[in-house]
Amino acid sequence: MESRVHADETTLVARLRDGDEEAFAEVVEALYPAMIAVARGYVRTRALAEDVVQEAWLGVLRGLDRFEGRSSFRTWALTIVANIARTRAVREARSVPFSAFEPDAGGPSVEPERFRGPDDPYPGHWRSYPTDWRTLPEGKLLSDETLAVVRAAIGDLPDAQRAVITLRDVTGCSSEEVCAALGLTEGNQRVLLHRARAKVRARLEEHLDA
Amino acid sequence: MPEPRGTHEHNYTCEEVVELATEYVEGAMGPEETTLFEFHLNFCDGCETFVDQIRASAGAAGRLGAEDVPADVRERLLEAFREWRRS
Numbered sequence: 001m002e003s004r005v006h007a008d009e010t011t012l013v014a015r016l017r018d019g020d021e022e023a024f025a026e027v028v029e030a031l032y033p034a035m036i037a038v039a040r041g042y043v044r045t046r047a048l049a050e051d052v053v054q055e056a057w058l059g060v061l062r063g064l065d066r067f068e069g070r071s072s073f074r075t076w077a078l079t080i081v082a083n084i085a086r087t088r089a090v091r092e093a094r095s096v097p098f099s100a101f102e103p104d105a106g107g108p109s110v111e112p113e114r115f116r117g118p119d120d121p122y123p124g125h126w127r128s129y130p131t132d133w134r135t136l137p138e139g140k141l142l143s144d145e146t147l148a149v150v151r152a153a154i155g156d157l158p159d160a161q162r163a164v165i166t167l168r169d170v171t172g173c174s175s176e177e178v179c180a181a182l183g184l185t186e187g188n189q190r191v192l193l194h195r196a197r198a199k200v201r202a203r204l205e206e207h208l209d210a
Numbered sequence: 211m212p213e214p215r216g217t218h219e220h221n222y223t224c225e226e227v228v229e230l231a232t233e234y235v236e237g238a239m240g241p242e243e244t245t246l247f248e249f250h251l252n253f254c255d256g257c258e259t260f261v262d263q264i265r266a267s268a269g270a271a272g273r274l275g276a277e278d279v280p281a282d283v284r285e286r287l288l289e290a291f292r293e294w295r296r297s
Contacts, residue, residue, distance in 0.1 A: 109231070
Protein backbone atom coordinates (compact mmCIF):
# COMPACT_ATOMS: atom_id res chain seq x y z
CA MET A 1 0.00 0.00 0.00
CA GLU A 2 2.81 2.36 0.92
CA SER A 3 4.51 1.82 -2.40
CA ARG A 4 1.39 2.83 -4.27
CA VAL A 5 1.24 6.05 -2.29
CA HIS A 6 4.91 6.56 -2.97
CA ALA A 7 4.65 5.96 -6.72
CA ASP A 8 1.76 8.35 -7.32
CA GLU A 9 2.94 10.96 -4.93
CA THR A 10 2.69 14.02 -7.12
CA THR A 11 -0.83 13.03 -8.11
CA LEU A 12 -1.72 12.29 -4.54
CA VAL A 13 -0.55 15.66 -3.25
CA ALA A 14 -2.38 17.43 -6.08
CA ARG A 15 -5.59 15.52 -5.26
CA LEU A 16 -5.29 16.39 -1.58
CA ARG A 17 -4.75 20.05 -2.40
CA ASP A 18 -7.88 19.88 -4.55
CA GLY A 19 -9.82 18.63 -1.54
CA ASP A 20 -10.33 15.06 -2.85
CA GLU A 21 -11.79 13.22 0.13
CA GLU A 22 -11.26 9.79 -1.38
CA ALA A 23 -7.55 10.49 -1.81
CA PHE A 24 -7.38 11.61 1.79
CA ALA A 25 -9.13 8.47 3.06
CA GLU A 26 -6.72 6.32 1.03
CA VAL A 27 -3.59 7.98 2.31
CA VAL A 28 -4.87 7.87 5.90
CA GLU A 29 -5.35 4.09 5.55
CA ALA A 30 -1.94 3.63 3.97
CA LEU A 31 0.07 5.64 6.48
CA TYR A 32 -1.84 4.95 9.67
CA PRO A 33 0.15 1.93 10.95
CA ALA A 34 3.51 3.65 10.41
CA MET A 35 2.26 6.86 12.00
CA ILE A 36 0.99 5.00 15.07
CA ALA A 37 4.31 3.16 15.34
CA VAL A 38 6.25 6.43 15.31
CA ALA A 39 3.92 7.96 17.91
CA ARG A 40 4.16 4.85 20.10
CA GLY A 41 7.91 5.30 20.07
CA TYR A 42 7.40 8.48 22.08
CA VAL A 43 4.16 8.24 24.04
CA ARG A 44 3.15 5.45 26.36
CA THR A 45 -0.42 4.61 25.50
CA ARG A 46 -2.28 3.66 22.39
CA ALA A 47 -4.88 6.38 23.08
CA LEU A 48 -2.21 9.08 23.26
CA ALA A 49 -0.65 7.78 20.06
CA GLU A 50 -4.03 8.03 18.29
CA ASP A 51 -4.34 11.62 19.53
CA VAL A 52 -0.89 12.42 18.22
CA VAL A 53 -1.69 10.92 14.82
CA GLN A 54 -4.90 12.93 14.53
CA GLU A 55 -3.09 16.12 15.42
CA ALA A 56 -0.37 15.20 12.91
CA TRP A 57 -2.93 14.90 10.10
CA LEU A 58 -4.09 18.44 10.85
CA GLY A 59 -0.43 19.48 10.59
CA VAL A 60 -0.12 17.62 7.30
CA LEU A 61 -3.16 19.41 5.86
CA ARG A 62 -1.98 22.80 7.07
CA GLY A 63 1.50 22.17 5.65
CA LEU A 64 0.34 20.70 2.35
CA ASP A 65 0.94 23.90 0.40
CA ARG A 66 4.50 24.02 1.66
CA PHE A 67 5.26 20.37 0.81
CA GLU A 68 7.84 20.47 -1.96
CA GLY A 69 8.54 16.80 -2.45
CA ARG A 70 12.15 16.98 -1.28
CA SER A 71 11.45 13.93 0.85
CA SER A 72 8.75 11.38 0.18
CA PHE A 73 5.26 12.26 1.39
CA ARG A 74 5.47 9.44 3.92
CA THR A 75 8.82 10.62 5.32
CA TRP A 76 7.46 14.14 5.60
CA ALA A 77 4.26 12.98 7.33
CA LEU A 78 6.20 10.76 9.75
CA THR A 79 8.44 13.68 10.68
CA ILE A 80 5.35 15.71 11.56
CA VAL A 81 4.11 12.83 13.74
CA ALA A 82 7.50 12.65 15.46
CA ASN A 83 7.58 16.38 16.20
CA ILE A 84 4.10 16.36 17.71
CA ALA A 85 4.77 13.15 19.65
CA ARG A 86 8.00 14.56 21.05
CA THR A 87 6.26 17.73 22.25
CA ARG A 88 3.50 15.63 23.75
CA ALA A 89 5.98 13.31 25.44
CA VAL A 90 7.59 16.24 27.21
CA ARG A 91 4.16 17.37 28.47
CA GLU A 92 2.85 13.98 29.55
CA ALA A 93 4.09 12.54 32.81
CA ARG A 94 3.70 9.00 31.50
CA SER A 95 5.72 9.49 28.36
CA VAL A 96 8.54 7.26 27.24
CA PRO A 97 11.82 8.80 28.37
CA PHE A 98 14.08 9.74 25.49
CA SER A 99 16.56 7.21 26.78
CA ALA A 100 14.16 4.54 25.51
CA PHE A 101 15.85 5.06 22.15
CA GLU A 102 19.31 4.56 23.57
CA PRO A 103 19.97 0.87 23.14
CA ASP A 104 20.96 -0.38 26.58
CA ALA A 105 23.33 -3.26 27.08
CA GLY A 106 20.44 -5.68 26.52
CA GLY A 107 20.60 -9.44 26.64
CA PRO A 108 22.09 -11.76 24.03
CA SER A 109 20.08 -12.63 20.91
CA VAL A 110 20.23 -16.34 21.71
CA GLU A 111 20.37 -17.89 25.18
CA PRO A 112 24.04 -18.49 26.14
CA GLU A 113 23.23 -22.12 27.07
CA ARG A 114 22.70 -22.82 23.38
CA PHE A 115 26.46 -22.40 22.86
CA ARG A 116 29.38 -24.45 24.12
CA GLY A 117 31.22 -23.18 27.16
CA PRO A 118 34.85 -22.00 27.50
CA ASP A 119 36.13 -25.49 28.42
CA ASP A 120 34.77 -27.06 25.24
CA PRO A 121 37.18 -27.62 22.32
CA TYR A 122 34.88 -25.35 20.28
CA PRO A 123 33.81 -22.60 22.68
CA GLY A 124 31.03 -20.29 21.47
CA HIS A 125 29.73 -22.81 18.92
CA TRP A 126 26.22 -24.23 18.80
CA ARG A 127 25.50 -27.20 21.03
CA SER A 128 22.75 -28.19 18.64
CA TYR A 129 21.69 -26.40 15.51
CA PRO A 130 18.45 -24.48 15.21
CA THR A 131 15.74 -26.14 13.09
CA ASP A 132 15.75 -25.27 9.42
CA TRP A 133 12.41 -23.53 8.77
CA ARG A 134 12.85 -24.01 5.02
CA THR A 135 12.00 -27.68 5.56
CA LEU A 136 8.67 -26.86 7.23
CA PRO A 137 5.47 -27.86 5.44
CA GLU A 138 4.51 -25.19 2.94
CA GLY A 139 2.51 -22.36 4.44
CA LYS A 140 3.31 -23.28 8.06
CA LEU A 141 5.53 -20.22 8.60
CA LEU A 142 2.92 -17.85 7.22
CA SER A 143 -0.14 -19.57 8.70
CA ASP A 144 -2.56 -17.41 10.71
CA GLU A 145 -1.48 -19.25 13.83
CA THR A 146 2.21 -18.49 13.27
CA LEU A 147 1.53 -14.89 12.35
CA ALA A 148 -0.44 -14.49 15.59
CA VAL A 149 2.74 -15.53 17.43
CA VAL A 150 4.69 -12.86 15.52
CA ARG A 151 2.07 -10.22 16.32
CA ALA A 152 2.11 -11.12 20.03
CA ALA A 153 5.91 -11.14 20.13
CA ILE A 154 6.06 -7.65 18.60
CA GLY A 155 3.41 -6.44 21.04
CA ASP A 156 5.54 -7.60 23.97
CA LEU A 157 8.70 -5.76 22.86
CA PRO A 158 10.04 -2.67 24.65
CA ASP A 159 8.70 0.53 23.06
CA ALA A 160 11.73 1.49 20.97
CA GLN A 161 12.25 -2.02 19.60
CA ARG A 162 8.55 -2.34 18.79
CA ALA A 163 8.56 1.02 17.02
CA VAL A 164 11.59 0.11 14.90
CA ILE A 165 10.48 -3.41 13.86
CA THR A 166 6.96 -2.18 13.12
CA LEU A 167 8.28 0.57 10.89
CA ARG A 168 10.96 -1.47 9.17
CA ASP A 169 9.50 -4.96 8.83
CA VAL A 170 5.73 -4.53 9.18
CA THR A 171 5.19 -1.29 7.24
CA GLY A 172 8.29 -1.45 5.03
CA CYS A 173 9.91 1.91 5.85
CA SER A 174 13.58 2.39 4.95
CA SER A 175 16.21 2.69 7.66
CA GLU A 176 16.70 6.36 6.66
CA GLU A 177 13.01 7.10 7.24
CA VAL A 178 13.08 5.36 10.61
CA CYS A 179 16.24 7.17 11.74
CA ALA A 180 14.72 10.52 10.75
CA ALA A 181 11.34 9.86 12.38
CA LEU A 182 12.70 8.44 15.62
CA GLY A 183 15.84 10.53 15.88
CA LEU A 184 18.13 7.50 15.83
CA THR A 185 21.59 6.97 14.43
CA GLU A 186 21.89 4.29 11.77
CA GLY A 187 23.81 2.09 14.22
CA ASN A 188 21.28 2.39 17.04
CA GLN A 189 18.42 1.74 14.65
CA ARG A 190 20.12 -1.48 13.58
CA VAL A 191 20.78 -2.61 17.16
CA LEU A 192 17.11 -2.07 18.05
CA LEU A 193 15.98 -3.87 14.89
CA HIS A 194 18.27 -6.79 15.63
CA ARG A 195 17.07 -7.13 19.23
CA ALA A 196 13.48 -7.02 18.01
CA ARG A 197 14.00 -9.56 15.22
CA ALA A 198 15.95 -11.86 17.55
CA LYS A 199 13.05 -11.87 20.04
CA VAL A 200 10.50 -12.54 17.31
CA ARG A 201 12.75 -15.34 16.03
CA ALA A 202 12.99 -16.87 19.50
CA ARG A 203 9.19 -16.83 19.92
CA LEU A 204 8.75 -18.37 16.49
CA GLU A 205 11.29 -21.07 17.31
CA GLU A 206 9.47 -21.88 20.54
CA HIS A 207 6.20 -22.13 18.60
CA LEU A 208 7.50 -24.05 15.58
CA ASP A 209 9.68 -26.50 17.54
CA ALA A 210 6.85 -27.35 19.93
CA MET B 211 26.43 -32.69 18.63
CA PRO B 212 27.50 -31.05 15.37
CA GLU B 213 31.26 -30.69 14.93
CA PRO B 214 32.62 -27.51 13.32
CA ARG B 215 33.69 -28.51 9.83
CA GLY B 216 36.64 -26.31 9.08
CA THR B 217 39.21 -23.90 10.40
CA HIS B 218 37.62 -20.93 8.62
CA GLU B 219 34.67 -21.17 10.92
CA HIS B 220 36.88 -20.02 13.76
CA ASN B 221 37.16 -16.45 12.57
CA TYR B 222 33.85 -15.76 14.27
CA THR B 223 32.22 -17.94 16.88
CA CYS B 224 28.55 -18.86 16.36
CA GLU B 225 27.76 -16.80 19.45
CA GLU B 226 29.25 -13.76 17.68
CA VAL B 227 27.58 -14.53 14.37
CA VAL B 228 24.08 -14.46 15.85
CA GLU B 229 24.66 -10.90 17.08
CA LEU B 230 25.81 -9.75 13.63
CA ALA B 231 23.00 -11.35 11.64
CA THR B 232 20.96 -8.18 11.11
CA GLU B 233 24.02 -6.12 10.23
CA TYR B 234 24.77 -8.74 7.57
CA VAL B 235 21.20 -9.06 6.29
CA GLU B 236 20.92 -5.25 6.08
CA GLY B 237 24.08 -5.06 3.99
CA ALA B 238 25.61 -2.75 6.59
CA MET B 239 28.73 -4.84 7.14
CA GLY B 240 32.11 -3.79 5.79
CA PRO B 241 33.71 -5.90 3.04
CA GLU B 242 36.30 -7.60 5.28
CA GLU B 243 33.76 -8.55 7.94
CA THR B 244 31.40 -9.76 5.22
CA THR B 245 34.09 -12.08 3.86
CA LEU B 246 34.77 -13.55 7.31
CA PHE B 247 31.07 -13.77 8.08
CA GLU B 248 30.32 -15.61 4.85
CA PHE B 249 33.25 -17.97 5.41
CA HIS B 250 31.64 -18.89 8.69
CA LEU B 251 28.21 -19.42 7.09
CA ASN B 252 29.74 -21.63 4.41
CA PHE B 253 31.10 -23.95 7.06
CA CYS B 254 28.37 -23.72 9.70
CA ASP B 255 24.89 -25.04 8.97
CA GLY B 256 23.64 -23.79 12.34
CA CYS B 257 24.52 -20.17 11.63
CA GLU B 258 23.38 -20.37 8.02
CA THR B 259 20.02 -21.54 9.38
CA PHE B 260 20.01 -18.80 12.02
CA VAL B 261 20.53 -16.06 9.42
CA ASP B 262 17.71 -17.56 7.36
CA GLN B 263 15.50 -17.51 10.47
CA ILE B 264 16.23 -13.83 11.04
CA ARG B 265 15.25 -13.13 7.42
CA ALA B 266 12.16 -15.30 7.79
CA SER B 267 11.16 -13.50 11.01
CA ALA B 268 11.39 -10.14 9.26
CA GLY B 269 9.44 -11.59 6.33
CA ALA B 270 6.70 -12.94 8.59
CA ALA B 271 6.38 -9.52 10.26
CA GLY B 272 5.88 -8.09 6.78
CA ARG B 273 2.91 -10.40 6.28
CA LEU B 274 0.97 -9.15 9.29
CA GLY B 275 -1.02 -6.79 7.11
CA ALA B 276 -1.98 -3.21 7.78
CA GLU B 277 -4.14 -2.57 10.79
CA ASP B 278 -7.42 -0.84 10.12
CA VAL B 279 -7.96 2.74 11.10
CA PRO B 280 -10.50 2.71 13.96
CA ALA B 281 -13.87 3.92 12.66
CA ASP B 282 -14.11 6.85 15.08
CA VAL B 283 -10.59 8.05 14.24
CA ARG B 284 -11.38 7.79 10.55
CA GLU B 285 -14.59 9.79 10.97
CA ARG B 286 -12.85 12.55 12.93
CA LEU B 287 -10.09 12.76 10.34
CA LEU B 288 -12.53 12.98 7.44
CA GLU B 289 -14.42 15.71 9.32
CA ALA B 290 -11.15 17.57 9.86
CA PHE B 291 -10.43 17.21 6.14
CA ARG B 292 -13.80 18.69 5.18
CA GLU B 293 -13.26 21.56 7.57
CA TRP B 294 -9.78 22.20 6.15
CA ARG B 295 -11.25 22.13 2.63
CA ARG B 296 -13.83 24.76 3.55
CA SER B 297 -11.26 27.10 5.08
